Amino acid sequence: MTNTPSKGRRVATQQAVRKGGVPPTLVVALVAILASAGALAIQQPTEDPEQRAVVAPATRPLTSLSILCPAAVQGSPDLVIGQGVEGGTADDGTLVSRAAEGDKSEDLDLAPGGAGPVDASRDAVVVTGTGTRAPGLFGARFGGPGRPAAGQCAEPSGERWFVGVGAAGGLHESKLLLANPDTGPAVADLSLWSTTGELIDVASRGLTVPGHGSTVIDLAELAPNRDELAVQVTVSRGRVAASVSDDYTPLEGDPVSEWLPPTAAPATTQLVPGLPRTMDEPKLVLANPGADAGRVTLQVVGERSTFTPSGLKEISVGSGEVVVADLPPKLVKQLAEENASLRITSTVPVSGSLRAVVSGDLVHLPAVEELTGDSATALPGGAGSVLTLTPTDKAGQARVEFPGQDRDPETVRLTPGTTTTVPIPAEARAVVVRGTTAYVGSVRTITPKGASVLPLQALDVEQLIPDVRPEWP
Incomplete structure (x- = not known):
C-alpha cells in the first residue's frame, strides 16, 4: 500500500525551497538588515563618549586686540598706551586709534613693548593693535596737574559690574559709555539694583550699539532720583566695551569728576587694594544681587598681618539691594598707620567698591579680580605713586618691571595675609607685574591736590582655540 502524503501543501513548499532557492521577500529583508547595520557602523563613534578624554583648548598668540579709552577731562594730558609683551617690530603689526563714534583712524607712534603718551583724539577712542602690536596692549587717561584723576582703557567683555554709580542729578551723577569695536551691531542688557531693590521696570534691555559706534547712557535719566546704584552690563550679541564717568559733590567742597572703574563680579571674598592712608567721607558700597540676605565682615590686610579691628560690626545686606556703609572712624584711623588692602567677606556673593575724598578730590577703589601671571597698568608720571600687591592664597614672588625705563626689574616676595608695596x-x-601666585594689586597716586587709584589689569596675550567634536547622543 502506497502512503499518500496527508499534507501535500507543506511538502510542495519544502520542495520549492530546495529547487528554487531563497524567496524574494526574504532577500529584501536581508538586504534591509545589512544596510541598516552598515549605516550604524558608519555613524558609530570611534570612541566611547563616556571614556573620551577632555582636550583643553589650544592657544596661539593674539593677533588683534581693541581697548576703549574714555574721553579726556579738562586739563587732561595725552592718552598713555603701553604694551606688556616685548618682541617684534613696528613693521610686524599696526597700532591705530579710532574715535568711538566713527571710522576715521590714526596711526599711533609707540615703540613695540614700550609705554608712553600718544597723540590721540580727546574724545573716547578705540585703540586697536594687530600682529605683534596686539598682545599685552593696555592704556589709561589721566587728569592734569591739578586733577589726579585716572581712567583705564577697557577691553570688550561679556560682563561688567559697576558698583557705586549715581543717578541723583547734580549731587552724584554717572554716565555709562558702551562702545562697539566691530563693524556689525552689538546688543547689551543692563541690570540695575538700588538701595530699595532691583529696578525691574527700567527700560534697559536690548540696547543696540551700532558697528563702530557708541552709546552714552545718563543713569540720572534712566533711573532718576537713585543716589546709589549697581549696574551689570551683559552682552548678548557681538562685543561691547564699557566705561563709566562719575560726577560727585563732596559734603564740603566743589563738584569733582572721576572715572569709575569696574568691580569684580559678586563673590563671598573680595579685596580692595591701594587704600589711601588718609581719607574723608569713606563710604563702602555693597551690592547683593542674589535672593538671600547676607552679612559682611571687614578685615585689614596690612604690611605685617591680617586683622579685624576691635568693635567692628557686621554689615547686613538685604537680598537684591545696594547697601551704603560709612567706614568706622576706628578703622580709618588704623588704615592711616600702614599701607593696606581691605578684605570683604560675606555669607552671600556680593560686589563692592569704596568711595572716598582725598584733599577735596574724589577717588574710587573697587574690589578687583584675582590675577594670575602677568598684569599691568599705565601710570600718570610724577612723584607720589606706589604699587600695592596682596596675594590671595599662597606665597610667591612678583617681578616688577617699568617698560621704557633703563632700570633692572625688582623682585618682591608675596606673603599670604600681608600687603607689599613698591615705590x-x-x-x-x-608698570608690569609678573607673578608666580594669585594676587590683586593697584597703583595709588597721592598728591597735595588729591588721589587716584588704578587697579592692575591682566595682560591679554593669547587667544584660545577650542577642541570641537560632535556630541554623540
Missing part, C-alpha cells in the same frame, strides 16, 4: 619711579609711564 614707582617718577619718570615711569607703565
Whole structure:
C-alpha cells in the first residue's frame, strides 16, 4: 500500500525551497538588515563618549586686540598706551586709534613693548593693535596737574559690574559709555539694583550699539532720583566695551569728576587694594544681587598681618539691594598707620567698591579680580605713586618691571595675609607685574591736590582655540 502524503501543501513548499532557492521577500529583508547595520557602523563613534578624554583648548598668540579709552577731562594730558609683551617690530603689526563714534583712524607712534603718551583724539577712542602690536596692549587717561584723576582703557567683555554709580542729578551723577569695536551691531542688557531693590521696570534691555559706534547712557535719566546704584552690563550679541564717568559733590567742597572703574563680579571674598592712608567721607558700597540676605565682615590686610579691628560690626545686606556703609572712624584711623588692602567677606556673593575724598578730590577703589601671571597698568608720571600687591592664597614672588625705563626689574616676595608695596619711579609711564601666585594689586597716586587709584589689569596675550567634536547622543 502506497502512503499518500496527508499534507501535500507543506511538502510542495519544502520542495520549492530546495529547487528554487531563497524567496524574494526574504532577500529584501536581508538586504534591509545589512544596510541598516552598515549605516550604524558608519555613524558609530570611534570612541566611547563616556571614556573620551577632555582636550583643553589650544592657544596661539593674539593677533588683534581693541581697548576703549574714555574721553579726556579738562586739563587732561595725552592718552598713555603701553604694551606688556616685548618682541617684534613696528613693521610686524599696526597700532591705530579710532574715535568711538566713527571710522576715521590714526596711526599711533609707540615703540613695540614700550609705554608712553600718544597723540590721540580727546574724545573716547578705540585703540586697536594687530600682529605683534596686539598682545599685552593696555592704556589709561589721566587728569592734569591739578586733577589726579585716572581712567583705564577697557577691553570688550561679556560682563561688567559697576558698583557705586549715581543717578541723583547734580549731587552724584554717572554716565555709562558702551562702545562697539566691530563693524556689525552689538546688543547689551543692563541690570540695575538700588538701595530699595532691583529696578525691574527700567527700560534697559536690548540696547543696540551700532558697528563702530557708541552709546552714552545718563543713569540720572534712566533711573532718576537713585543716589546709589549697581549696574551689570551683559552682552548678548557681538562685543561691547564699557566705561563709566562719575560726577560727585563732596559734603564740603566743589563738584569733582572721576572715572569709575569696574568691580569684580559678586563673590563671598573680595579685596580692595591701594587704600589711601588718609581719607574723608569713606563710604563702602555693597551690592547683593542674589535672593538671600547676607552679612559682611571687614578685615585689614596690612604690611605685617591680617586683622579685624576691635568693635567692628557686621554689615547686613538685604537680598537684591545696594547697601551704603560709612567706614568706622576706628578703622580709618588704623588704615592711616600702614599701607593696606581691605578684605570683604560675606555669607552671600556680593560686589563692592569704596568711595572716598582725598584733599577735596574724589577717588574710587573697587574690589578687583584675582590675577594670575602677568598684569599691568599705565601710570600718570610724577612723584607720589606706589604699587600695592596682596596675594590671595599662597606665597610667591612678583617681578616688577617699568617698560621704557633703563632700570633692572625688582623682585618682591608675596606673603599670604600681608600687603607689599613698591615705590614707582617718577619718570615711569607703565608698570608690569609678573607673578608666580594669585594676587590683586593697584597703583595709588597721592598728591597735595588729591588721589587716584588704578587697579592692575591682566595682560591679554593669547587667544584660545577650542577642541570641537560632535556630541554623540
